[in-house]
Amino acid sequence: MNPTLTDVAQRAGVSLSTASRAFSDPDRIGRDTLRRIITAAEEIGYVASAGRRSRSSLPTRSATVAMIVPDIGNPVWAGFVKAAQAHGWNRRQTVVLTDTDGSPDREREIIGELHERVDGFVVCSPRLPAHDIVELCGDTPLVLVNRTSNEANSVVPDAADGLRQALEYLRVLGHEHVAYAQGSPLSWSNQTRVEAIQQLADQADIELEVLGWQAETVAGGQAAAASVVASGATAVIAHNDLMALGIMSGAAALGVEVPGELSVIGIDDTPLAEVGRPTLTSIQVPMSRAGVMSIDMLHQQLTAETPAEPRMITLPTQLVVRQSTGPVAGWTPARRDRSDG
Secondary structure: OOOOOHHHHHHHOOOOOHHHHHHHHHOOOHHHHHHHHHHHHHHHHHOOOOOOHHHHHHHHOOEEEEEEOOOOOHHHHHHHHHHHHHHHOOOOOEEEEEOOOHHHHHHHHHHHHHHHHEEEEEEEHHHHHHHHHHHHOOOOEEEEOOOOOOOOEOOOOOOOHHHHHHHHHHHOOOEEEEEEOOOOOOOOHHHHHHHHHHHHHOOOOOEEEEEEEEOOOHHHHHHHHHHHHHHOOOOOOOOOOOHHHHHHHHHHHOOOOOOOOOOEEEEEEOOOOHHOOOOEEEEEEEEEHHHHHHHHHHHHHHOOOOOOOEEEEEEOOOEOOOOOOOOOOOOOOOOOOOOOO
């Protein structure tokens, strides 16, 4: 196997981004550091890629974009990738898809391997810290999806507003005790949602039960179902639709009726939300739009003459009500008193 830039960086004792600059922009590196990197490259037989495209040539040539997702088996990413690939074709971008299986080690390995072979990265719901990803990508243009950073462009949904809508809806239906089924402990989205729902539940005077971490899959939801039922909550919001569907399946196996005894809400509003019985109430996240926006942001970076300050695009979310939610037993709609005057 030919030595890579990652091997050079490790041997020279520098970051991957510093090693990259030694070959792409050596004037930005100190003389001693540059000498150490070049020496390390010569010792292990590393040869810088001659095929790496210059930024100035990209407007008239096709660019290769690495799109890194945590789980292509989750339909939320299928819609995202489909929209990004279609829009990338118009932007003269070839999208190469890779799946990390939710592993930060795999994420690091993929970025290191592709660093010299692609013109840009779109990294979705990363498990690595944002700063680490920026360092790994070096001077290669980067867009983060479902992760904020003051060092890179990012596209994120307004999760707090979607959760606000969900809690307000449940509160009106008489639910005063709600559970939240967490996803992966490495998920930035999960962390931000927990923080948001805790604050919103307190404001709405709702008792909130935050349950333990689970895999962000149907099986993870099935595993969480017993904890949901044991919590005594009359409603549950799951980290994503897959977990929500798993909770519905697990609750049915425990003899708990949805929505008669337990209301269930997912997040993402994937096509699967309309397939189950009952159909799933879910917080809609416009991931197809996120795919288009990520390609646009990357295109701007690839064609810009000078780097621009990183910016964040926040996308709206919307609660979509279906059959998996209903009022608590004995619920009566609140009515306003009206006077004749």
